[in-house]
Amino acid sequence: MILPSDDAMPDLIVIGAGMAGLVAANRAVRADASVLVLEAGRTIGGMLRPATLGGVRIDIGAEAFATRGAALDPLLAELGLDADVVEPNQHGSWGYSDGAAYPLPKGGMLGIPADPLDDCARAILGEEAAQRAAADLELGPEVGMNAEHLADFVAARMGQTVVDRLVTPVCRGVYSLDAYELDHRVLVPGLECRLQEEGSLQGAIRAMRRGGAPGAAVRGIAGGMHRIPERLAEAIRARGGEIRFGDPVRRIAPQDDTWRVELMSGGSFEARNVIATVPVDGAIAPGTDVEALTAGPVAETVALRLHAPELDAAQRGTGILVGEPAGEVAAKAATHTSAKWPWIAEALEDGEHIVRFSYPPREGEGMPLTAGLDNDALRTRALTDLALLFGIEVQPESVRAMTRQTWHMPAPGARLGRSQEVAGLRLWAEDQPGLALAGTWIDGTGLANVVPGAERAALRHLGR
Ligand SMILES: Cc1cc2nc3c(=O)[nH]c(=O)nc-3n(C[C@H](O)[C@H](O)[C@H](O)COP(=O)(O)OP(=O)(O)OC[C@H]3O[C@@H](n4cnc5c(N)ncnc54)[C@H](O)[C@@H]3O)c2cc1C
Incomplete structure (x- = not known):
């Protein structure tokens, strides 16, 4: 009181x-x-x-909120922002590992596929690993129940390739941690119970997606x-x-x-x-x-406003998550911000795009690996990552604005x-x-x- x-x-x-x-x-x-x-x-x-990119105000930090539990709805209504709630475009996300970009299967959760035998999952996993993942349906519900972390849990149910090619890019890109460091019981409460009810991990994922589980849907605010x-x-x-x-x-x-x-x-x-x-x-x-x-990773977010009509096709959906090993790519994730949010695309000129890169800490160090780069070197780094991840070459003079922000990321709750x-x-x-x-x-x-x-x-x- x-x-x-x-x-x-x-x-x-x-x-x-x-x-x-x-x-x-x-x-x-x-x-x-x-x-x-x-x-x-x-x-x-x-x-x-906020950060301003050549007159356009964007979010350089959090850009969305999860809709689960309608946790923000009363607040947004109270603040008169409920009419400005917007959905992102549903272009889907991409993953990148071993030098290749691929669309992530839709309808999954944390990278875990809802159907390991759909064409998209098959193409990423290969036939043998896709069949192994589908064997989740035949396993007893007790398999994976003793797993200590997300990686072991998924590997026990669906095999290691699902961890490496699907779950790892999502964990690194979204939580800046490996699946070996994340507690699936905290990340998706109720997942194990659902598995018991449905008899398989893929069934549990489908059921939880239907019920609006964590990560299933996000919204943003226009402006x-x-x-x-x-x-x-x-x-x-x-x-x-x-x-x-x-x-x-x-x-x-x-x-x-x-x-x-x-x-x-x-x-x-x-x-x-x-x-x-x-x-x-x-x-x-x-x-x-x-x-x-409190100690999460220190990361740097870098947003570029570019004139690059080649990006009009949104060829990497709303963005791309980088798994390990990343090879020459330094970013851990890149959001194609203007393909994700219609209100941002509307604020840009024809052929312009905004792409936002996240850079992780250098191995064993507290600082992001871009920390020592001046703005010219950082722009070159980001354009190299754009070429590797999106498959397009953009010249430095086509970058119309750039902004950067270092974050002490929160320690993931899971x-x-x-x-x-x-x-x-x-x-x-x-x-x-x-x-x-x-x-x-x-x-x-x-x-x-x-x-x-x-x-x-x-x-x-x-x-x-
Ligand atoms: C790059 C990035 C992207 C993110 N994306 C999303 C997203 O899309 N969706 C989502 O839901 N979440 C996202 N998050 C997480 C989300 O933004 C945070 O969980 C949330 O905003 C944290 O709010 P907070 O008030 O707890 O902490 P903070 O936002 O860190 O606020 C703490 C405040 O306290 C101040 N402060 C610190 N020390 C002191 C002190 N000693 N005395 C007085 N003041 C102090 C700080 O300056 C700061 O203003 C993202 C986070 C980052 C960094």
């Missing part, structure tokens, strides 16, 4: 003005609480960030996802909430019945209620492995071992009066996790 404070204190301090912080702050101001949001950087939105935090910030300020920038929170400490929130600059604030959407000292249980919760760490932290936080935790470090990656988690954190304070 929010305990009202005296005039000198806000009722609630929210740490971080990313989606989690803004959603929580919005919920609290709507309940008439006085709210102060403290943001380390100079902008709102965190991983929902960009970054419009959501912009609207939230407006709504918060309109109800008297304050957002302060440029001074990271260093730690929080309980004192009597309030929390003292200390800033890097040396200043501090006090409030009875705090929501920490990022890990700061004092908001973490002693003994917590913060690395396991990384092995992470869910136990989070459960321990949640239990500890429940015993801290006036403290609630939210955000991607605790609720997992993606807005379908972060938004409901932030709403719950606010409601904990509001006593509902």
